[in-house]
Amino acid sequence: MDAKNHTGIPQFLLQGFSDDPELQSLLFGLFLCMYLLTVLGNLLIILATCTDTHLHNPMYFFLCNLSFIDICFTSTTVPKMLVNIQTESKNISYIECLTQVYFFITFLGMDNFLLTVMAYDRFVAICHPLKYTVIMNYWLCGFLVLISWIIMSSVSLIHILLMKLLTFSIGTQIPHFFCELALLLNVASSPPLMNNIFLYVTTAMLGAIPATGIIFSYSQILYTLLRMSSLKSKYKAFSTCVSHLSVVSLFYGTGLGVYLSSGVNHSPKRSMIISVMYTLVTPMLNPFIYSLRNKDVKGTLGRLLSKQPVICKNHQTQNK
Numbered sequence: 001m002d003a004k005n006h007t008g009i010p011q012f013l014l015q016g017f018s019d020d021p022e023l024q025s026l027l028f029g030l031f032l033c034m035y036l037l038t039v040l041g042n043l044l045i046i047l048a049t050c051t052d053t054h055l056h057n058p059m060y061f062f063l064c065n066l067s068f069i070d071i072c073f074t075s076t077t078v079p080k081m082l083v084n085i086q087t088e089s090k091n092i093s094y095i096e097c098l099t100q101v102y103f104f105i106t107f108l109g110m111d112n113f114l115l116t117v118m119a120y121d122r123f124v125a126i127c128h129p130l131k132y133t134v135i136m137n138y139w140l141c142g143f144l145v146l147i148s149w150i151i152m153s154s155v156s157l158i159h160i161l162l163m164k165l166l167t168f169s170i171g172t173q174i175p176h177f178f179c180e181l182a183l184l185l186n187v188a189s190s191p192p193l194m195n196n197i198f199l200y201v202t203t204a205m206l207g208a209i210p211a212t213g214i215i216f217s218y219s220q221i222l223y224t225l226l227r228m229s230s231l232k233s234k235y236k237a238f239s240t241c242v243s244h245l246s247v248v249s250l251f252y253g254t255g256l257g258v259y260l261s262s263g264v265n266h267s268p269k270r271s272m273i274i275s276v277m278y279t280l281v282t283p284m285l286n287p288f289i290y291s292l293r294n295k296d297v298k299g300t301l302g303r304l305l306s307k308q309p310v311i312c313k314n315h316q317t318q319n320k
Contacts, residue, residue, distance in 0.1 A: 011091045013173045016084060017272060028085045034280050035078045041287030042067035048300040055300060058136040059125070059240075062118045063290060063297075065145055066247075069114060070283035073107035076100055077178040077279055084177075097179040098163060102156045105181065109152035109206055115248050116210035117144045122244060123217035126237045127224045155202050162195045177272055178279070214248060243290045250285060254278035 017027055045067040049060045077100065084090060092100070124135050159181060166188040176183055181199065185192040221241060228234045254277040291297050 011093045012097050012168075012179070013090045013171060014081075014084060014092050014177060014179070015173055015175050016081070016090060016177050017269070021088070024085050024088070028082060031078060031085075031280065032082055034284055035074060035082070038074045038280065038284040038287075039071055041284065041291075042071045045287045045290060045297065048297055052300040055297070058121050058138075058141050059118070060297075061138075061141050062114055062121060062145075066111070066114045066118070067287065069107050069110045070286055072103070073111060074280055074283045076103045076107060081177045092179065097174075097184070098160055100179045101163065101181050101184065102160050104178070105156040105159060106152045109155065110148055111251065112206065112210050113148035113152070114145075115244070115251060116213045117148070118244050119214040119217040119248070122241050123220055125240065126221050151206075155206070158198065159195070159202075162192075162198060166190050166192055166195065175271075176275070180275075211252070218245070246289045247282075247286050250282050250289075251278070254282055 018024060046064050049055045049064040049067075080092065080096070080100065084092075121136055125132050128135065163181075163184065166185075167190045168187065169189050172187050174180075174183055174187060185195050185199070188195075218241070221237075225234050225237060228237070254274070
């Protein structure tokens with residue numbers, strides 16, 4: 001095919017999982033249920049943290065933001081995939097594809113940054129409990145979230161601007177169920193040298209720096225826990241980290257699995273299946289991890305679902 005500039009391309013073609021109508025119906029039902037569970041679960045977490053004044057602290061502020069990001073992250077790819085399966089179409093316009101790339105990178109990076117900030121929050125709470133309210137004030141919490149948005153929005157915008165310099169062949173096929181940046185660079189007709197350099201640099205920096213921050217925070221937490229003489233204090237302090245550690249392990253484990261498998265196995269089908277883990281399964285499981293492992297969140301959700309009024313513990317103490 002002749003290479004033409006992207007302005008003349010009406011659409012890309014997403015290959016998806018399968019062309020089998022029966023399998024597509026099964027996949028549609030499965031992914032729709034997972035998507036609805038993801039949205040509902042994360043909305044409940046947001047509702048719980050907003051309605052219960054006992055949860056109005058930095059840890060749950062970051063958790064609320066994480067739930068919002070997870071909803072947005074999943075909504076970037078899954079609805080379009082469901083529409084394509086239902087309509088038996090593989091089309092995605094050039095603008096839709098670039099928009100998907102922009103928001104996918106932004107929300108993926110926001111997930112990474114929020115998990116890092118939450119690790120820092122646990123570090124301050126356990127290692128410097130007397131200074132916690134002073135250090136983790138609402139100005140700092142808001143600033144950390146805002147600077148994360150600014151960084152990821154800027155990085156994503158640069159990726160898109162570099163993408164607009166590339167050309168693609170008519171009817172370009174993308175061997176995935178969504179527009180992934182690395183795959184788009186592979187199918188470009190023009191050499192994506194600058195794109196690849198910027199991709200490798202940003203991936204290394206935005207991956208290594210947050211991961212280093214998480215490792216440092218938990219190494220200090222572990223050191224502090226070992227110095228505690230009371231087993232009850234150790235258990236209480238560590239229990240506040242279990243949910244976050246589980247989510248971090250799931251996030252980095254699935255993400256690492258995708259890139260390791262892509263380097264070893266070049267099967268598009270296998271890559272798509274593994275990608276489902278971090279684009280859909282991880283955001284779906286996060287609310288369950290936090291609600292099942294956290295007594296405060298579990299209690300608030302229980303009262304919400306049973307339509308009982310949410311009463312702050314501090315208010316209860318004052319009444320007594």
